[in-house]
Amino acid sequence: MNSIGALFVICAVIFPNANAVFLTVQCRSEIVGQYGQQSLLQCVVEPIDKDTTIRVVTWRKAGVEKALLVFHEMKTIQEPGFKFADPSWNNKNMNVSLLIANTEVASSGDYTCMVITDSGEGSSTVTLKVVAKYSPPVIRSIPKKITRTADGTLICDTDGGFPKGHIRWFVDGDTEWTRSSKMEAQQTRSGLFHLSSKLTLLQGSIFSTYTCVVFNASGGKEAEDTLEVEPVSSEIEGGTGMGKASKIVAPVVVIGSLIAGLLLVLLIYRRRSQQARRHSTAPLMGGHQEVFRFQLEREEDHPQRMDDKCKKFQV
Missing domain, CATH: 2.60.40.10 (Immunoglobulins)
Incomplete structure (x- = not known):
């Protein structure tokens, strides 16, 4: 009897809650949440006994010290933005899914749901991955x-x-x-x-x-x-052609060349005209000089005439 009693004590220490084997918490292992929208972390308690009553529910996020949601002694304490997915949830409702009101980049991570019932306890972990779509480039x-x-x-x-x-x-x-x-x-x-x-x-x-x-x-x-990317020039037709820029520049160059040519012709014509005038007046000037010289020579041949002219000039 003593050996049986000792064995019973050992089993009681190793297995303090034998009913725990009759409870599982089934959760989706991975959830993809859209940034700025609600995210649902789905978890359901699956007991063997259909008349099971939930006593405690806790939702925690890895790396966060404070629990996001706690149900204990018929009271629910929850952080802003976190709540049971079922608005009418009670301790007979086996759907213990967690609803995140506004998914942010910081919401990504591992979430653990732990449930204690009158027929056992269990827990499961859900990984939330957050995605956001890029704007049109x-x-x-x-x-x-x-x-x-x-x-x-x-x-x-x-x-x-x-x-x-x-x-x-x-x-x-x-x-x-x-x-x-x-x-x-x-x-x-x-x-x-x-x-x-x-x-x-x-x-x-x-x-x-x-x-x-x-x-x-x-x-x-x-x-x-x-x-x-628009081409610089228009399509070449028949193997030859000019772009828009060439079609604009070419006439300007031609007109400029014509104007320069006309100015050059006028300048040459003006210079030649001036030279022609100079040549036409040169013989006349030379003729006057010869006549004057001839008159002086004739006066020298007649000294008396020179004296008379000098006297008239003095008077």
Whole structure:
């Protein structure tokens, strides 16, 4: 009898609650919650006895000291933003799911639900993963107008995503060009990510379209934006032709050359006219000098005439 009594004491110490084997808490192991929306952590108590009464329920988050929800002695204490999923829950309701009113990035983590009933106890853990969809990307360029005759930069931005995703570039529809880009990810105070990717364009690029595509952390495509680069010149017809710039510049050059030519002709004509006038007046001046010289010589031959003229000049 003494040996049986000792065995009973040992069993009582090792198995203080033999009824615990008659209770399980079934929870979904992983839940994906959308940022800014409600998240439901589903847990259901499955007892063998259908007349089971719940005495205690606690919900805790790993890394948080204070319990998020506690039911004990017919009272429920809950933190703001956390409550039983069933508004009319009572101690006979085996659905002990937890509802998170507003899912944030900080809401991600492991949650443990522990239940004690009059027929046993049990617990289970749920992992909540938070995701947020990225906004439609927007492509901007530096300079504002991109051409194929000069270097440039394309910048693609997107906001509000979680976890960190990535941006990929495609040219002319389906050819990937991500290797020529550089992406930066910045996490905001809310925990969401801002993604920005720069793609450098070199002079003489032959691509006409550039597409920026945003992928989430799981590799799923979310949104995209496309930029078309206009050619500098119009399409060449029949193998020959000029661009718009050439069609504008060529007439200006021709007109300028004509004006310069006319001015040069007028200048040459004016100079030749002046030279012709000088040549036509030179013989007349020379003739007057010869006549005057001839008159002086004749006067010298008649000294008396010279004396008479000098006297008239003195009078």
